[in-house]
Amino acid sequence: MSTPSFDPVSLKPSDEVAGWRVLSRWRQDAFSITWAVERAGVRRLLRIALLPRGSAEAQHLEEYLEREAGALRLVRHPCIIRLHAEGRWPDPVHGFRYLLLDYAENTTLKDAKRRGMNPKQTVAMFSKLAQVIGAMRRVRLNHGSIQTDNILVRPNGQPLLIDFSRSDWPGNPYPPLIQTATGFGRLEDLFQDSTPDPSIPSKRYSS
Structure with a gap:
């Protein structure tokens, strides 16, 4: 899978991203989309930037995820969502920035x-x-x-x-x-x- 062919918005249930199987769309905003994912019976939330690395616009979108990652490294509390992993997909250098977070039902x-x-x-x-x-x-x-x-x-x-x-x-x-x-x-x-x-x-x- 090459970076240009990967579209985080068009994922379907059973697609695989960063070793996790997509279950369903969880939430989307102006800079990212979050999918509920599963592996070996464990559920997580996978928040992915809408653009891959490489442009000024992509950098602007990624800064939202960088702030979230930085904040979640800084504070830990049972009532604050936890950051489990982070990286890029499908290419580890030029791919789409992602954060792997605690799973939770989307009940606000x-x-x-x-x-x-x-x-x-x-x-x-x-x-x-x-x-x-x-x-x-x-x-x-x-x-x-x-x-x-x-x-x-x-x-x-x-x-x-x-x-x-x-x-x-x-x-x-x-x-x-x-x-x-x-x-x-x-x-x-x-x-x-x-x-x-x-x-x-x-x-x-x-x-």
């Missing part, structure tokens, strides 16, 4: 809010997210885009923060073009459509 906090969250669930989610923000603060990492679409809800109710492609930190070699002082205003604003609960403190958090 927005979906959970739409279905309805009771006060106990809201407080538990708020508490876990506050811990995640604390872990990022300790390494001076700003996520840059904390919103309900970038917080997944696992089957056990635990949150999973994803998409660090707009993140920033001291020494970041690929700082985002648009600097964000915070990823959101107040943490509780993420739950404003959920059942209010007086036990949620009114406190500002930066991401």
Whole structure:
């Protein structure tokens, strides 16, 4: 398979990429596409740049993935998606940049809010997210885009923060073009459509 003939958007179930079998399309944005993949019974997410290495436009797209990889090397937390491997495909030098990440169902906090969250669930989610923000603060990492679409809800109710492609930190070699002082205003604003609960403190958090 040569690099020009490989199209990350046109993959089909059972195609193989970097030793992983494609299962289904998971999510796509302006610079990458993410596929659910499997090998030996283990599932992962494979996030691939839309262009191969070699042009100014490709470099711009790759910087989003480079920021994500850098951020995930910097911080580890059970509620932050984990980077397992990275590389290029199909050519190790000129191929498409990819990141191999934890697998998770694509159920977002927005979906959970739409279905309805009771006060106990809201407080538990708020508490876990506050811990995640604390872990990022300790390494001076700003996520840059904390919103309900970038917080997944696992089957056990635990949150999973994803998409660090707009993140920033001291020494970041690929700082985002648009600097964000915070990823959101107040943490509780993420739950404003959920059942209010007086036990949620009114406190500002930066991401």
